[in-house]
Amino acid sequence: MDKIVVKGGQTLKGKVRVEGAKNAVLPVLAAALLATKGINTIKDVPTLADVLTINEVLKSLNTKVKYSPEDNEVIIDSQEPLSSEAQFEYVRKMRASILVMGPILARNGFARVALPGGCAIGSRPIDQHLKGFEAMGAVISFGHGFVEAKTNGRLKGAKIYLDVPSVGATENIMTAAALADGITTIENAAKEPEIVDLANFINEMGGKVKGAGTDTIRIEGVSELHGTEHHIIPDRIEAGTFMVAAAITKGDVLIENAVPEHMTALVSKMQEMGVEVTEEEQGLRVRSTGPLKSVDIKTMPHPGFPTDMQSQMMALMMTAHGTGIITETVFENRFMHVEEFRRMNGNMKIEGRSVIMESPSNLQGAEVAATDLRAAAALIIAGLVAEGITRVTELYHLDRGYVNFDKKLAALGADIERIGTESSEKSIQLV
Ligand SMILES: CC(=O)N[C@H]1[C@@H](OP(=O)(O)OP(=O)(O)OC[C@H]2O[C@@H](n3ccc(=O)[nH]c3=O)[C@H](O)[C@@H]2O)O[C@H](CO)[C@@H](O)[C@@H]1O
Numbered sequence: 001m002d003k004i005v006v007k008g009g010q011t012l013k014g015k016v017r018v019e020g021a022k023n024a025v026l027p028v029l030a031a032a033l034l035a036t037k038g039i040n041t042i043k044d045v046p047t048l049a050d051v052l053t054i055n056e057v058l059k060s061l062n063t064k065v066k067y068s069p070e071d072n073e074v075i076i077d078s079q080e081p082l083s084s085e086a087q088f089e090y091v092r093k094m095r096a097s098i099l100v101m102g103p104i105l106a107r108n109g110f111a112r113v114a115l116p117g118g119c120a121i122g123s124r125p126i127d128q129h130l131k132g133f134e135a136m137g138a139v140i141s142f143g144h145g146f147v148e149a150k151t152n153g154r155l156k157g158a159k160i161y162l163d164v165p166s167v168g169a170t171e172n173i174m175t176a177a178a179l180a181d182g183i184t185t186i187e188n189a190a191k192e193p194e195i196v197d198l199a200n201f202i203n204e205m206g207g208k209v210k211g212a213g214t215d216t217i218r219i220e221g222v223s224e225l226h227g228t229e230h231h232i233i234p235d236r237i238e239a240g241t242f243m244v245a246a247a248i249t250k251g252d253v254l255i256e257n258a259v260p261e262h263m264t265a266l267v268s269k270m271q272e273m274g275v276e277v278t279e280e281e282q283g284l285r286v287r288s289t290g291p292l293k294s295v296d297i298k299t300m301p302h303p304g305f306p307t308d309m310q311s312q313m314m315a316l317m318m319t320a321h322g323t324g325i326i327t328e329t330v331f332e333n334r335f336m337h338v339e340e341f342r343r344m345n346g347n348m349k350i351e352g353r354s355v356i357m358e359s360p361s362n363l364q365g366a367e368v369a370a371t372d373l374r375a376a377a378a379l380i381i382a383g384l385v386a387e388g389i390t391r392v393t394e395l396y397h398l399d400r401g402y403v404n405f406d407k408k409l410a411a412l413g414a415d416i417e418r419i420g421t422e423s424s425e426k427s428i429q430l431v
Pocket residue numbers: 022023024026095096122123124125126127128129130164165166167168169190301307308330331332
């Protein structure tokens with residue numbers, strides 16, 4: 001089993017370049033299924049286990065996929081008839097596999113996808129996705145661990161109000177509506193930058209999507225979409241993770257390729273804590289010298305504070321001064337890392353959906369296990385300043401969402417090594 005071994009005490013300095021966003025590339029690759037004419041070329045694709053998984057899903061649906069990790073590029077030819085079924089082996093590995101349902105349904109009038117079930121951070125239902133398909137005329141049924149959606153002819157444009165601004169539901173409904181008959185409006189839509197990236201991609205394929213990035217998205221269905229070339233936006237969560245790593249070590253790091261407008265909630269919270277964050281031409285520069293102040297953080301849908309940065313900020317908060325409260329409102333069970341931080345002597349307690357922190361903690365290196373992908377990064381970050389050695393296991397979580405995390409930190413001056421029976425690259429293949 002691979003382990004990351006970190007020795008605390010080094011200050012991070014230098015530059016690090018952010019990859020294409022995991023949460024943008026997965027819906028974009030799924031949406032590529034919509035093209036029945038020409039091929040799609042997706043650029044700035046990060047080398048992640050999740051990308052390998054979605055590529056396998058696409059292949060299983062009878063498309064041709066050419067992946068060149070060295071060029072960060074995926075080429076998809078989906079001109080042949082599409083099969084309608086996404087298997088459990090993929091959905092189990094990666095919940096975002098559910099995002100093929102909208103495109104399959106739009107093209108075939110029938111889709112059968114294994115039910116994703118819960119995961120480490122919560123139950124994560126898909127009722128809002130299905131409510132959208134139903135409003136567009138699909139009949140939904142369940143059986144043998146699968147969900148099926150079926151329609152006679154094309155889906156029909158509809159007005160859909162989401163009970164929660166779900167990222168995945170917004171994406172699945174957008175792709176289903178792209179080939180529907182008539183106009184679909186999604187109200188209380190998710191506003192994440194990745195939604196805007198997906199809308200841009202659909203439009204580049206010949207679609208008609210307006211309003212992405214606001215809470216009302218209008219999609220006028222077209223009869224056919226064609227291949228295009230699309231560049232994935234930079235990963236704001238990877239960028240934020242390196243910002244926290246820089247701050248916790250009292251470092252000075254330029255995060256190249258970070259898009260400040262995608263990160264306003266995080267930047268302002270870090271500034272409130274006393275971290276210096278400045279915009280430079282190539283990205284965001286993070287410097288931290290003096291003591292940090294504890295703050296209160298509440299995760300919210302975008303443009304609120306992202307849940308995917310909650311555990312990393314918890315690591316940073318352990319080094320701040322005073323009482324701070326972190327409240328998780330997006331997922332019901334995203335505090336599994338708290339027990340692991342406690343093993344590192346983190347001083348905090350869970351009360352309902354909040355974690356009350358009395359800081360600073362006298363962090364000590366320990367053996368800890370990643371409980372989800374952001375927790376993996378957060379534990380490594382805590383290890384950067386803990387006294388002694390921290391060993392982090394369950395790295396398949398990390399490989400889902402970070403490219404060469406250990407190597408990038410080492411290049412910034414961290415004392416870190418990945419050891420074990422598999423190299424980083426090999427374990428990506430195995431997940
Ligand atoms: C691949 C990807 O992009 N993943 C991101 C996406 O996940 P994902 O798209 O799964 O997250 P959602 O926005 O859908 O989920 C947000 C909340 O809505 C609930 N919900 C969702 C759908 C539904 O039909 N019913 C329902 O109740 C979920 O249980 C959760 O509590 O957005 C999350 C919230 O920013 C991020 O943490 C994930 O990194």
